[in-house]
Amino acid sequence: MIDVDTTWQQACAALASDEYDTAFGVLESAMREARPPVRARIALHLASAQALYGDPGVPDVRKALNVAVALDPALAADPLRRALDAELAARTQGEEAPSVPEELRTDPSALVRFHTLCALALSGHPQDALDLGLTPAELPEHLRWRLRSWQADAHEALGEFQEGAHLYAEAAHLARGLNRAVMLQEQAALLLQLGQPGEAARVLEQARALYTGRDPEEELNLATWQYLQAQALLGQGQPDAALVAVEEAARLEARQGEHSYGVALVRGQVLTHLGRQEAALKAFEQALNLASPGDRPYANHELGVALLDLDRPVEAREKLEAVLSDPEYPYLPEVLADVAECDYRLGRLPEAQQTAEQALAQGAVIPASLVLGNVALDYYHLDEALEHYERVVREAAPESRDWVTGHQMAADVMAQQGFTDPAAAYAHAQQALAHTPESDDWYVTLQDHLRRAGELMGSSRGRTLN
Numbered sequence: 001m002i003d004v005d006t007t008w009q010q011a012c013a014a015l016a017s018d019e020y021d022t023a024f025g026v027l028e029s030a031m032r033e034a035r036p037p038v039r040a041r042i043a044l045h046l047a048s049a050q051a052l053y054g055d056p057g058v059p060d061v062r063k064a065l066n067v068a069v070a071l072d073p074a075l076a077a078d079p080l081r082r083a084l085d086a087e088l089a090a091r092t093q094g095e096e097a098p099s100v101p102e103e104l105r106t107d108p109s110a111l112v113r114f115h116t117l118c119a120l121a122l123s124g125h126p127q128d129a130l131d132l133g134l135t136p137a138e139l140p141e142h143l144r145w146r147l148r149s150w151q152a153d154a155h156e157a158l159g160e161f162q163e164g165a166h167l168y169a170e171a172a173h174l175a176r177g178l179n180r181a182v183m184l185q186e187q188a189a190l191l192l193q194l195g196q197p198g199e200a201a202r203v204l205e206q207a208r209a210l211y212t213g214r215d216p217e218e219e220l221n222l223a224t225w226q227y228l229q230a231q232a233l234l235g236q237g238q239p240d241a242a243l244v245a246v247e248e249a250a251r252l253e254a255r256q257g258e259h260s261y262g263v264a265l266v267r268g269q270v271l272t273h274l275g276r277q278e279a280a281l282k283a284f285e286q287a288l289n290l291a292s293p294g295d296r297p298y299a300n301h302e303l304g305v306a307l308l309d310l311d312r313p314v315e316a317r318e319k320l321e322a323v324l325s326d327p328e329y330p331y332l333p334e335v336l337a338d339v340a341e342c343d344y345r346l347g348r349l350p351e352a353q354q355t356a357e358q359a360l361a362q363g364a365v366i367p368a369s370l371v372l373g374n375v376a377l378d379y380y381h382l383d384e385a386l387e388h389y390e391r392v393v394r395e396a397a398p399e400s401r402d403w404v405t406g407h408q409m410a411a412d413v414m415a416q417q418g419f420t421d422p423a424a425a426y427a428h429a430q431q432a433l434a435h436t437p438e439s440d441d442w443y444v445t446l447q448d449h450l451r452r453a454g455e456l457m458g459s460s461r462g463r464t465l466n
Contacts, residue, residue: 002034004041011049015142018176023049040071044080048111051087051118052146061088079107083115090122097123105131110138117150126154136174145174149183156190165190169203181210182221188228197235204229223252227263230270239273246270261290261299268302272309281306297322297329304338308345317342333359337367349375365395366402373409386413393428399435407432408442411449419456426453 007030014023027046031039047064050057065084068075075081083104089097100123104116113134120129130151136144152167168187172180184207191200207225211218226249233242246267253260268283284306288299300319307316320342323335340356343349353375360368373388392406407428414425429450436442 002030002038002042004038004045007042008045011045012140012142015049015052016140018179036071040068040075043068043071044075044078044084047084048080048115051084051115052142055091058088058091079104079109079112080115083107083112083119086119087115087122090119094122095124100125100128110134111140111143114139114143114147117147121150121154121157126157129154145171145179145183148174149186152186152190161190161193165194177210178215178218178221181207181225184210185221185224185228188232192228192231192235195235197232200228201232201236204232219252220256220258223249223256223258223260223263225249226252227260227266230266234266234270234273239270242270243267243274259286259290261287261292261295264290265299265302268306272306277306277309281310297326301329301331301335301338304335308338308341311345313342313345317346333362333364334367336362337364337371340368340371344371344374349378366392369395370402370405370409377409377413382413382417386410386417389413404432404435408436408446411446415449415452419453422453422456426450426457429453 007026011023011026014020014026024046027042027049030042031046034042043064047061047068050060050064053060061084065081065088068081082101086097086100086104090100097119100116100119104112105120105128107113107116113132117129117132117134120126120132134147136147139147148167148171152164152171155161155164155167165187168183168190172183172187175183184203188200188203188207191197191203204225211222211225226245230242230246230249233239233245246263249263250259250267253263264283264287268280268287271277271280271283281303284299284303288296288303291299300322304316304319304323307313307319317339320335320339323329324332324339329335336355336359340352340359343352343355352371356368356371356375360372369388369391373385373392376382376385376388389406389410392402393410396403396406411425411428411432414421414428419425429446433443433446433450436446
């Protein structure tokens with residue numbers, strides 16, 4: 001005699017070991033042998049297992065739910081059937097799905113609440129999903145890491161990246177094999193969002209050790225690993241190694257007939273850091289062609305900056321204006337600063353100043369200050385220009401391109417002021433010169449400023465001694 005609970009326990013044991021064929025074999029065999037009422041309930045558990053496949057599993061979930069209700073119409077009101085139906089609706093309709101019934105959120109069955117949580121997360125209610133308070137210990141082993149993954153994803157949707165990273169780490173601890181690698185990669189992605197490339201690289205190293213090279217399903221996940229590795233390396237100031245990684249990601253994707261927006265975008269970012277602007281532009285154009293509607297503002301922003309780097313401000317402004325039309329884009333102050341830079345290069349100084357002031361007020365301190373400094377310098381408002389450039393030096397990351405530019409411009413303004421503060425001019429010129437290649441036009445200018453400031457400092461000391 002077939003027992004539902006025993007059958008489900010056997011299937012869960014197989015799922016916990018990632019033995020999916022065995023698990024479905026257990027459930028389908030029981031379906032064939034059981035009487036209709038028992039077969040109907042097993043069909044619900046079969047739908048629960050099919051739901052693990054996500055979007056590709058939708059037809060099989062729907063089929064199993066239909067079989068269950070056909071065999072026993074009373075199951076139409078069953079909490080597990082309703083939770084699975086809510087998840088199915090959320091997966092196919094997203095935020096347009098019907099509201100998830102309140103009573104499912106407090107159902108005594110942890111399995112019901114798990115699928116309710118999935119429905120809430122998929123329908124755009126991450127906080128409600130977290131409020132369920134479900135814990136891994138309440139669930140079968142194969143759902144424990146998945147629960148933490150769903151909860152991490154909910155925190156990520158709320159912009160709570162640190163909490164999400166912690167939960168992905170827990171999910172990785174609960175998962176096995178390739179699933180553990182994927183969870184570690186999700187953790188690394190959030191660490192990159194948090195500006196922690198070194199920590200992300202450490203987590204990625206753990207993930208890489210889990211790849212066996214024997215599973216054909218590994219390749220696309222390994223492509224994601226290379227894509228994340230490229231970002232971690234770039235964040236640690238290793239653009240050459242980052243280029244190797246992102247090109248390997250592109251190669252692995254191509255082998256699977258895939259070409260992703262993310263890989264193209266990161267390739268463009270890496271090429272930008274390497275000074276290969278034309279190649280970067282092509283990569284960003286590819287990213288824009290591959291982008292989903294939600295990703296297009298990011299691609300257009302990168303494309304606009306790349307066009308600016310190539311001194312094509314008219315085309316750059318067109319791309320940047322497209323980004324400004326999306327009020328949800330999180331980097332709108334930076335886009336405003338880039339538009340101001342376009343206007344400055346086009347000789348529209350009043351417009352550049354006004355837009356840069358808006359960008360500065362909204363928090364894009366470094367790029368806006370550079371534009372404001374340039375505008376003030378063109379008007380020969382030297383004190384004002386120096387104030388903006390010194391703000392750049394204070395706010396920019398040491399040794400970054402903006403930091404070097406701030407020192408270069410501050411030294412040059414001080415030279416135009418007649419070296420009224422030779423020690424400060426010397427310090428700016430010295431810092432800039434240490435990070436300016438000899439082939440750069442600035443190099444000789446900075447050497448002259450350094451020499452002149454040094455002479456004035458020496459003569460000043462001489463007068464003091466006398």
